[in-house]
Amino acid sequence: MTIVRATFLDTPTGETAMGAELRAATDAALRVVDGTIVERGAWADLGGRHTDDDVLDLRDGLVLPGLVDTHVHYPQVRVTGALGMPLLEWLDAVALPEEARLASPDYARAVAREFIGGLAGAGTTTALVFGSHFATAVDALFDEAQRVGLRVTAGLVVGDRGLPEALLTTPERAYAESIALARRWHQSAGAGSSPRTRYAVTPRFSYGATDALLESCQAVLKDVPGSWFTSHVNESQAEIAAVARLFPDATDYVDTYDRHGLVGASSVLAHNVHPTDRELRLLAGQGATVAHCPTSNAALGSGLFPLRAHVDHGVHVALGSDVGAGTGFSLFKEGLQAYFVQQLLGEAGLPLGPADLLHLATRSGALALGLDDEVGDLSVGKAFDALWLRPAETSPLALALRHADSASEALARTFALAGPADVAGVWVAGEPVKS
Template identity: 60%
Template sequence: MSLYRATVVDVPGDPFSDNPAAALASEQDGGLLVDNAGVIVERGPFAALHAAHPDEPVTDLRGGLLMPGFVDTHVHYPQLRAIGGLGMPLLDWLEQCALPEESRLADPFYADAVAAEFVDGLVSAGTTSALVFGSHFATAMDILFERADRSGLNITAGLVLSDRLLRPDLLSGPERCLAQSQALIERWHGHDRLRYAVTPRFALSSSESIMDVCAELLADDVWFTTHVNENQVEVATVAGLFPDADHYLDTYHRHGLVTSRSVFAHNVHARDDELELLGGLGAWVAHCPTSNAALGSGLFPLARHVQHGVGVALGSDVGAGTGLFIGKEALQAYFLQRLLGPDGYPLTPVHLLYLATRAGAKALGLDDRVGDFTPGKEFDAVLIRPPAGSTLAVNLAHATDTVDALARVFALATPADIEQVWSCGRPLLAG
């Protein structure tokens, strides 16, 4: 076993339903005892754990914050090289930036290079679990799963399904979508830390036949993810394509696709009846703040989601989002709620850590395994320990308590401040 000594901080409670201070757990000089399988055995003050286990090797991580590994609930693997296309709304950005890049993954050599960069990028950003929006090409999905499997990360992903209104090379008929998805599920779903997510791109590019395929695939107890209510032009276009649907979310719900295993990205322009449906069925929403700001999609109505009991976690939404670091998404989420004034939700540093970690674990059905440091869970962790003399290091040295330290981390930290990342007890960064 190994004993880790650190300032340990996590959010085993729910700050949206409890007092935020009560949801937080922290030890200034804390200890985590981790067994050889990467599972947390004990947690508590370091002195007590060391006295009880004097022969266990100690890894000293003081001088920073040891937090659960970040969870990204919406990120596009094929768009890693498309970050930075600013100045366009959603549909224009897709046509000019995202979709041409996604087409390049038809080449297995290109896809492998992107997959390697993508997995390495997640690790460098402190992300240990992710719901990944995949590629339109089955070969590219095999490549991603192979890379993810070697990395040890918790990755849930799936083939992207579309049969209309995109570039012709990104379209597939229902029969092919079904066959390729079933083959990928058989190969990868439940393999070590890998799982499958049925992934229609969005209702705009997915006919009723594709939705029927998704419903058939969900019978395999896999996950479901897609986009909803991101952009007002998109919402209006979907309404025209599905004239019999009650609203955008109903284009999925009428096929049985809104469940507790469903994660919907964005939902910026949600109606109250959609929120009621999401909350009633236990579906989750991936809030993608930098993407919403970069594309001018709108200000996310977090308070209304909370009022309707809709679970919300964070997504980077790379490549419309501006990077893989979930800490930046948490800070941007805070900014956007401040801009909403009285309609915004009063987020605290405890909320931000919850959104970046345990909320995502709950959204992905991984809360029994990761998301906090409760004994019995896997040791997925990120150590934020900035270089001496840096602005973050100076600020951490002057923090008055753990919550104040968290605030300074979310305000100032970048991936350069991540010293180590662990996935199920395995260190992932060299050095």
């Protein structure tokens, strides 16, 4: 048994980030037993009643829930920061050639170490990950996630047109390889699986898929109970136009997935920068989530995310870093950029406060991934998935925090200034991930 003593900030209530309420507790304590928070209260109370427990003293900083990234690309970690190109040009020139290199198991293992290390170093404890086009590389990803201890939902990325030859598959092969991976790694797959890993059916995007491939994806989703679905949608105007040409019978981009039974409560679609009202109504009605990836949208010039339209239609939204079009693993940076986007939209934007940003980076992601009973905040009954922010004394964040007049102000300054260098510790289910 361990008592964690710290200042805790989280947003334990609400289904959406908008209007989130910040819960702040100073010199408070959480009692953690077998990785689960079993008591929460003042340090004076819990410390006095459980004198034989170990004490983890994290008062020198802030403790937040582990961050939840709902869209991030494992094979692209080494090409982060290639600027100056729109989406389709960037894919052809930068991302896809790099992804082809993961055909080498040794290369894939090295990238997996860098990728999982990047997530953990940024305080991300749970992630919905775009895997690789190669089954051996997906194995390497899950192996490393299991070794480090992160919660990862991921799968084989599949496409059967519009991609380099090395990345193409067939509907039959996509189904067979996906089922084999799910048997090894999905939490309900039996012996050898890890409860922290789950399988995600992952067509790259409709631009790279035929109806037959999307039908095979639906078959995997049906045949792997509890699996997730993720892909891209409405990221750029050029991509949307190309998808419309490839699927002339589809009503819109979302329909290319929905007509195959791929849009539902276990679906997370990334970007959706340019949705129609019909698509928003459908996503809301099916209970799907949109992963908002603001640094990627800005870097590729894809557009400004219409958060107000999503909220008005009842579409759930969480945050994604979208490494490598996104500019790093830190969800603090993504939260700050999300704030900027809504500011730039003026009256069409939806203002975000500090608690909204924390909710987007934690509880919103847990809800999106169906893990809100386990993670996303620091309530009794949840796993102790947490990060400890302790910036160096001379850092801008440390200076800003020393002069913050309230917990909300401290949180605002955290999103404005925090990065991986300020993360001093990370825990998943009470186990240290980064010391």
